[in-house]
Amino acid sequence: MISIHNEPQPTDLGDVRVANRAVVLRHVRLHAPCSRADIAARTGLNKATVSSLVAELIEQRLVRETGLTENRVGRPATMLVLDGEPYAALGLQIGADELVAVAIDLGGNRLLTWRRAFAAGAVPPAETLRALAALARRAVGRVTAQGRTVLGLTLGVPGLVDSAGAVPLATALGWRDVPVAAELRAALREPAFAVGVDTVANLAALAELRHGAYAGTADLVHLTGGITVGAGIIAAGRLLRGGRGFAGEIGHVSLDPAGPVCSCGGRGCLTALVGLPAVVRRLLPDAEADGPITDYLPELDRIVALARQDDPTVLSGLADTGRHLGRGVAVLADLLNPEAVVLGDHFATLAPWLLPAARSELAARALAPGAGGCRLDASTLDTAAALGGATAALATVEAGRLPTR
């Protein structure tokens, strides 16, 4: 109800132009096809300003005119749509058992989605970063060959990422103090575009905000699964990062001091209860009979097959997992009061069997009536973190800064 802006910012005319350019771009993205008059009427900008901004955006090929005209009284108006075809960005993601690359154009169209089997937890960090750089170079080559300019690349890492793009700790990978952004830039050999690093959870949350079933929801959490569990938190339309960029680490919050031991050294952490290794161990007690599990995705496929056959042990284990998951989501609901929590990775794969128990537990545990309006659903996005990485790399243009080609 009360809104205190901590830091009002002075506005000069250059900033105004950048801000207004962002407003026009956003309006076209959300409401295309639309006319210049529509934009002026709906944004409150005057018509001359809109015309001047649109001219510039057309010249930069960020917006284009369609052949269509608006059906109305008076002079027919030319309709505008987002162009953005000349511009692309890349997202990379270190997943369980795989590396992923996604490229999109400024209009949000997927240009490529590549998955490469790779066990990042089993090799030194430098080897993973070399493999990522090789994957990125091939993807950039493909996109460039189509006549597009790559504006940026963002890598998603399952772990803590600091504001310089270094990873102090990634328990899922066994990484400690790895200068990821610096090493990736070096491995890419002076790329002409910006290289960023963020957590898979943050990037997946950005993908949800822009491309998911709850796109545009101001208070939204994406819960990543896989080897570790993490939350990407959108609060009031922005990613919540905290003081050093380490927010969202729900995976190592202890829900039960008497619970199973976790890879972080704690007990009863959400990761130890519902992370992919914990789920495989709970549901497929035989999986470790031949030694440690190296690939989790085939085991996940086995679980799905058994669940589809109504295997009673697997169904009961999935219901238990759903209850633990619901307790974790209730913590998010109590602290953040999101409008929706969206489940990614193995939670999305197993959603048909996890959601009933998880939703009951959320409703029973959260303090606010009806869990404060929090919906719980599976993500509809494939490779959300990589998609979010590509989305994040387009942020400067969307904020109204013109690209340099």
Place this chain on the structure above:
Amino acid sequence: MISIHNEPQPTDLGDVRVANRAVVLRHVRLHAPCSRADIAARTGLNKATVSSLVAELIEQRLVRETGLTENRVGRPATMLVLDGEPYAALGLQIGADELVAVAIDLGGNRLLTWRRAFAAGAVPPAETLRALAALARRAVGRVTAQGRTVLGLTLGVPGLVDSAGAVPLATALGWRDVPVAAELRAALREPAFAVGVDTVANLAALAELRHGAYAGTADLVHLTGGITVGAGIIAAGRLLRGGRGFAGEIGHVSLDPAGPVCSCGGRGCLTALVGLPAVVRRLLPDAEADGPITDYLPELDRIVALARQDDPTVLSGLADTGRHLGRGVAVLADLLNPEAVVLGDHFATLAPWLLPAARSELAARALAPGAGGCRLDASTLDTAAALGGATAALATVEAGRLPTR
């Protein structure tokens, strides 16, 4: 590292003036005494704009010229300071065993701090709201008699507060579905000023952000104590509210499924482990011998007296309490990565005995090295929520809107 603004807003010239007025006010608040030239140089606004805005602010008595001049080469510059003396706002707070009223002027100076013994949990909501209205009317009368205009009033309630100022649930008070803002406005009989309602935790966090030892810290949590426990979360300089305004409910997050039963019906909630009633029961097992406890503050005084005498049972109970508290703070650190968590109410009173164990537990439990830089300290503010309520009521003027007298 990446910042995606979800909703760029169009800027028109009226907005620019309001925004720039807020920038000038803020600069004077933080850097007074300062000259018009200082303001222009430090904010990037041009000198003519600053002069015009300052003239208006002086006329409204929001800023005044001092007799001082700057010691420098050239024409001496007249120095400016915040005036704001003609304007005041009121904050109210429902505390354990008491109602509190605080008034401040626009410069942040306390005009009055009144505490009135009142057991809000033992009477119907309407009686508490009538008592609050009576307290507010007397405080407004006092402030008005000093020649000041009251711009607004905000009440802090220990419970869930929705965006309309209604309270769906306040377990500490036994309230359910109370339209607090509407009833308080009615009891005040058409006040000439804005009336708002928020949680005590949110208001206390605003008070910390403005007036506390960590003032200006962008990522900050205030943890309220008393009958129930709640978090007021400042993220990136703004209060985190969530979709329906119910964020910050750490008090009913279960830390132990085998823990003590809580007033919310759950088990092992942070409130059931470290709320004031739990602490009194743990440390003073005889306190309930003569029937249910009605006043908690005298029991808190007894605990402090025994701790000062190094009573071994009390010291050991306080260390246990500190450990539980540290586990709760670790959840905040993992999810929000604040730069500081500040403890209010009985946690502040008992801080000398709680902090050592709480800090150790925080360091051991939080995933990020060094708890992600999170400091844990006692609040230095008295009646933080009421102070924050008064601060919040000044927000529209601070955002650059001129007061109407």
